Amino acid sequence: MKIQDSVAVVTGGQRGIGKALVDRLLAGGAATVYATARQPQPSTDPRVVPVPLEVTDPESIAHLAAVAHDADIVINNAGIASTNGLLATSDDELRQVFEANVVGPIRIARAFAPILAANGGGALVDMHSVLSWMPGFGAYGISKAALWSATNSLRRELAPAGTLVVGVHVAYVDTDMTRDIDAPKSAPEQVAAAIVAGIENDEPEVLVDDVTRYVKSILSGPVEKLVAS
Numbered sequence: 001m002k003i004q005d006s007v008a009v010v011t012g013g014q015r016g017i018g019k020a021l022v023d024r025l026l027a028g029g030a031a032t033v034y035a036t037a038r039q040p041q042p043s044t045d046p047r048v049v050p051v052p053l054e055v056t057d058p059e060s061i062a063h064l065a066a067v068a069h070d071a072d073i074v075i076n077n078a079g080i081a082s083t084n085g086l087l088a089t090s091d092d093e094l095r096q097v098f099e100a101n102v103v104g105p106i107r108i109a110r111a112f113a114p115i116l117a118a119n120g121g122g123a124l125v126d127m128h129s130v131l132s133w134m135p136g137f138g139a140y141g142i143s144k145a146a147l148w149s150a151t152n153s154l155r156r157e158l159a160p161a162g163t164l165v166v167g168v169h170v171a172y173v174d175t176d177m178t179r180d181i182d183a184p185k186s187a188p189e190q191v192a193a194a195i196v197a198g199i200e201n202d203e204p205e206v207l208v209d210d211v212t213r214y215v216k217s218i219l220s221g222p223v224e225k226l227v228a229s
Helices: 016-027 058-067 091-118 138-161 188-200 210-217 223-228
Strands: 007-010 032-037 048-052 073-076 123-127 164-169 205-207
Touching: 007 016, 016 032, 016 073, 016 188, 032 058, 048 058, 058 091, 073 091, 091 123, 091 138, 123 138, 123 188, 138 164, 164 188, 188 205, 205 210
Parallel strands: 007 032, 007 073, 032 048, 073 123, 123 164, 164 205
Antiparallel strands: none
């Protein structure tokens, strides 16, 4: 999948990893990037098209698909965080996290699947997390595990259309979401570079950092080792 002259959609594309993705796609020669936010700000770059999106609203997703009908790359980046353990997570919070981090990306995949197919197949990218594979991170962790599973299913379902489905796993990234976490963090630009390279190299999975690669390597080992990581 070539970035040059592509048309991309980046949800949550105006800050953090999303903004870095927009910049990297443009640097790679993308012709147009639709950058979404709940309340998008205008861009000085004519190649960037701001589009409002509430990822939990089916009508908002339908509007995005109608606007970005020429897309051949769709990156599901938008999501929300949750820091409570499962026993301390209310039903409302659990539903909100799953609506944003699992149901929303699936709806976007459903809306854009025929568009990608009509435009030659293209690529669908889902942002997971190393926490997809690690216990103890509450609603956020299990939502990312669910999205990982959904991505694997979408990969099979979209294969006949020639659509590349990429799952991205990464540990902490230096964004607003992790501002209060004292731990090593990747720069958003590093994450964006790895994702764009993965698209161009037709890689079904992108493991951004050493922490993620290590956790992936021990998944087949004793569960006690994973819990202790």
